[in-house]
Amino acid sequence: MTRRAIMALMLSAAVLALSGCVGAIGTGTLTPKLSPPIIARPGILRAAVDTSFPPFAGKVGSETVGLDVDVAAAIAEQLGLKLEIYDVNQPAAAALVQSGTVDIMLGALTVDAAVSSQVGFAGTYVSDAPALFASKDATFSLPASGSADATSLIAAIADKRIAVQQGSLAYWLLLDQVGETHLQVTTTLDDAFKAASAGSADCVAGDALVGSYMLRTYPKFLYEGQLGSAYPLGVGVGQANTKLETEVRTILDKLASEGVLQTLRRKWMGDLVPLRVTDVAAETSTTP
Numbered sequence: 001m002t003r004r005a006i007m008a009l010m011l012s013a014a015v016l017a018l019s020g021c022v023g024a025i026g027t028g029t030l031t032p033k034l035s036p037p038i039i040a041r042p043g044i045l046r047a048a049v050d051t052s053f054p055p056f057a058g059k060v061g062s063e064t065v066g067l068d069v070d071v072a073a074a075i076a077e078q079l080g081l082k083l084e085i086y087d088v089n090q091p092a093a094a095a096l097v098q099s100g101t102v103d104i105m106l107g108a109l110t111v112d113a114a115v116s117s118q119v120g121f122a123g124t125y126v127s128d129a130p131a132l133f134a135s136k137d138a139t140f141s142l143p144a145s146g147s148a149d150a151t152s153l154i155a156a157i158a159d160k161r162i163a164v165q166q167g168s169l170a171y172w173l174l175l176d177q178v179g180e181t182h183l184q185v186t187t188t189l190d191d192a193f194k195a196a197s198a199g200s201a202d203c204v205a206g207d208a209l210v211g212s213y214m215l216r217t218y219p220k221f222l223y224e225g226q227l228g229s230a231y232p233l234g235v236g237v238g239q240a241n242t243k244l245e246t247e248v249r250t251i252l253d254k255l256a257s258e259g260v261l262q263t264l265r266r267k268w269m270g271d272l273v274p275l276r277v278t279d280v281a282a283e284t285s286t287t288p
Helices: 004-018 065-080 090-099 111-117 150-157 167-176 189-197 210-214 242-257 260-269
Strands: 044-049 058-060 064-065 082-085 105-109 119-128 128-133 162-163 182-188 205-208 221-226 231-238 276-279 283-285
Touching: 004 210, 004 276, 044 065, 044 090, 064 065, 065 082, 065 105, 065 242, 065 260, 090 105, 090 111, 090 119, 090 231, 111 119, 111 231, 119 150, 119 210, 128 167, 128 189, 128 210, 150 221, 162 167, 162 189, 167 182, 167 205, 167 276, 167 283, 182 189, 189 205, 189 210, 189 231, 210 221, 210 260, 231 242
Parallel strands: 044 082, 044 105, 162 182, 162 205
Antiparallel strands: 058 064, 105 231, 119 231, 128 205, 128 221, 276 283
């Protein structure tokens, strides 16, 4: 079974189990709060997402679903606009936003990626972090699940076989901290979970959000904690479109304060604990 097929099945399960959490896109009576040239088309918010990257976005049949779709739908609703989805990767999305063809882009967009892509970062809707996952039947000791600090976790797995996705932040962090000898590098995070399930690896390292979503498929595994600091993911807009940037930022703040973003996060990532931004002197919880 291909990675895309596996992810489609996982998305289908999430949609069936949690249907009704978000209203239908573009239904009901809408009163647009923005018009061209702030948006590309009257009455419509065009959003670029990447359906090759569940649970942020993916395909279930002909339907595009995922966290990014839900967040874009919530933004569109707040603006009194119908939502129109464009399925493109991040570089293509940045070009569409820059040209004004698309109004906003999502898709695990970090602040650094926004800067390098020359798009405006219009606020945060979720935070991610490199994280550790281990089987409930693990034969080695780990600190209390979900609450351990990165130093303790890395010390606990320093001599273990760690399945980790090639090129992920967790990969680069562990390559530096424990060395290449203990890493079992895989093409996808799904392959890393398969390796640990088969007993050829002791634990799994990867993105906290994607890994927590995948626990639906690998229920014998637990989120054990962060391996590094959390970082914000946000919505991109055209750099010159300051009006839209302000509107989107205000809406995201409102959705966060009302608990909507947390509800959407829980829909796709389950009961993952709040991820922490680690400072030299202290650790503080991020939102959401």
